Amino acid sequence: MDIIIITGGSKGIGKALVEKYAAENYKVYSLSRSIADLKNCTQIPIDLSNTIEMQRSFKTLLDNLNKIEISSITLINNAGRLGTIANLENIESDDISKSIQLNTTTPLILSSLFIKSFEDLSCKKQIITISSGAATKPYEGWSVYCTSKAAIDMMTKAIAAEQRELKNGLKCVAIYPGVVDTNMQTTIRSTNKKDFKNLQRFIDLKENNELYTPEFVANSIFKIDTENQLENGAVIDIRNF
């Protein structure tokens, strides 16, 4: 059985990933706060910014998988938030904390539990993290988001370095999905221009029909995954693929 666990499978890119992998006969699990109308997917309602609740639910899920039946297993760290768009001095501490928790701490904890749980398994094992071009480009107004994404790129490279040394090590890659037509983009376009200097660029991308659809991104990720094109530790941009 091919298993995939996707965080934030209820909306946007995550939802399209759930639908794509389910259509390809994977056993799909999605972790998010809300439950979506999704077929052939086990949805686990969970707030991934609550460390205790998240660890408990994720460990229960992993412990209940029958390891003998697994032919491949993948974790996709996809759930993410932009948080308040403004200069850092105008963002509340709690909002900074929430973004770092969901975008950085949660992928680190889930990845840690995932690696530990399957360390003796010799089948195909991988962690795919949905990062962002914001990891390398310092957008004004997105300091927290940029920081959180830069951190998970390094997480990807460091896990890959650690796992390379091991007998049953897994593969860890990060993917920048491009600019994608999801709620996150709706939020960006509704920002006040004084808080986000790049606003017009994102409005233009939408008006010129230049946003990727979540389905296009999910198909590309599936292709990259199944055609096994990436080195361990690779951090790639879909736009260059």
Ligand SMILES: NC(=O)c1ccc[n+]([C@@H]2O[C@H](COP(=O)([O-])OP(=O)(O)OC[C@H]3O[C@@H](n4cnc5c(N)ncnc54)[C@H](OP(=O)(O)O)[C@@H]3O)[C@@H](O)[C@H]2O)c1
């Ligand atoms: N859209 C873009 O242009 C773009 C560009 C670059 C990178 N990305 C990255 O792509 C990923 C997906 O983004 P998207 O555009 O698809 O965003 P989205 O449409 O806003 O979806 C976000 C997903 O994350 C889940 N989520 C948010 N907070 C959560 C929490 N506390 N606990 C559990 N789940 C939570 C949401 O589910 P619930 O609300 O049901 O909890 C939802 O399924 C993110 O990591 C984002 O940074 C997006």
